[in-house]
Amino acid sequence: MSGELTPIDRAKFVAAKQATEYLESGMKVGLGTGSTAAWFAQCVGELVREEGLDVTCVATSKETAMLAQQIGLKTVALEEVKWLDLTVDGADEVDESLALIKGGGGALLREKIVATASERMIVIADASKSVADLGKFPLPVEVVPFGVAVTKNLISEMLNSMDVLGREITLRMQGDEPFVTDEGNFILDLHLRHIGAPRQLGLVLNQIPGVVENGLFIDICDMAIVGHGDGKVTVRDLSTNSAEILHYDVRDDDNIFTDVAD
Ligand SMILES: O=C[C@H](O)[C@H](O)[C@H](O)COP(=O)(O)O
Numbered sequence: 001m002s003g004e005l006t007p008i009d010r011a012k013f014v015a016a017k018q019a020t021e022y023l024e025s026g027m028k029v030g031l032g033t034g035s036t037a038a039w040f041a042q043c044v045g046e047l048v049r050e051e052g053l054d055v056t057c058v059a060t061s062k063e064t065a066m067l068a069q070q071i072g073l074k075t076v077a078l079e080e081v082k083w084l085d086l087t088v089d090g091a092d093e094v095d096e097s098l099a100l101i102k103g104g105g106g107a108l109l110r111e112k113i114v115a116t117a118s119e120r121m122i123v124i125a126d127a128s129k130s131v132a133d134l135g136k137f138p139l140p141v142e143v144v145p146f147g148v149a150v151t152k153n154l155i156s157e158m159l160n161s162m163d164v165l166g167r168e169i170t171l172r173m174q175g176d177e178p179f180v181t182d183e184g185n186f187i188l189d190l191h192l193r194h195i196g197a198p199r200q201l202g203l204v205l206n207q208i209p210g211v212v213e214n215g216l217f218i219d220i221c222d223m224a225i226v227g228h229g230d231g232k233v234t235v236r237d238l239s240t241n242s243a244e245i246l247h248y249d250v251r252d253d254d255n256i257f258t259d260v261a262d
Pocket residue numbers: 032033034035036037089090091092101102103104105106107108111
């Protein structure tokens with residue numbers, strides 16, 4: 001599967017592959033959305049086919065549901081299982097406390113519902129997503145289409161009292177039309193450049209009528225697995241407060257982990 005990977009794909013792949021270490025047969029697993037999460041779904045598929053791993057998956061988007069079907073993963077609706085052992089998903093930004101910005105692909109609402117219904121959430125990312133402070137990536141906010149201009153103004157006013165640098169808000173487009181989420185909503189992207197108090201911002205945003213959910217994931221993620229283009233993987237586990245560095249050899253499909261540092 002790994003073949004001739006670009007450094008960015010190698011980074012995503014090694015993070016995804018490392019996340020499979022936390023899978024066990026019988027688990028109910030949330031599958032995230034996006035290019036990194038797609039690598040994870042492929043890795044799960046490989047384990048199901050080659051090692052008989054038996055997991056039941058819940059997809060966080062229509063896109064992921066389609067991919068899971070193509071790969072041959074067993075998927076059910078969240079309503080059927082109600083609770084999950086583990087969700088593995090990508091992110092647009094992850095800071096040292098494992099606060100995240102998500103929703104670059106517009107799937108933040110279902111992703112947050114699924115991650116919150118999970119015993120454990122692991123975020124997988126390439127190193128470009130690791131940041132000291134959140135906010136360079138525009139913060140996606142899912143809003144109902146009705147009165148979107150009013151909601152945008154309310155958010156704009158609210159930002160004046162927040163610890164952020166930028167104030168620009170754009171309606172996400174797809175061609176000439178607003179981008180529509182799987183739940184039929186629109187996305188406003190908040191170009192904040194720096195978010196000083198993400199927890200407070202997330203709470204205040206969700207108080208605004210018209211806002212369905214925002215892309216700040218605070219106290220949801222338990223572990224971050226960050227992949228690097230040279231095959232190195234950094235694992236940060238909040239439950240043990242540890243950071244571990246592994247090296248993943250992706251020159252062939254007999255992928256080998258060796259500890260290189262601590
Ligand atoms: O809505 C999309 C999700 O939050 C993605 O997990 C996020 O945008 C990261 O995607 P990618 O792995 O493609 O960078």
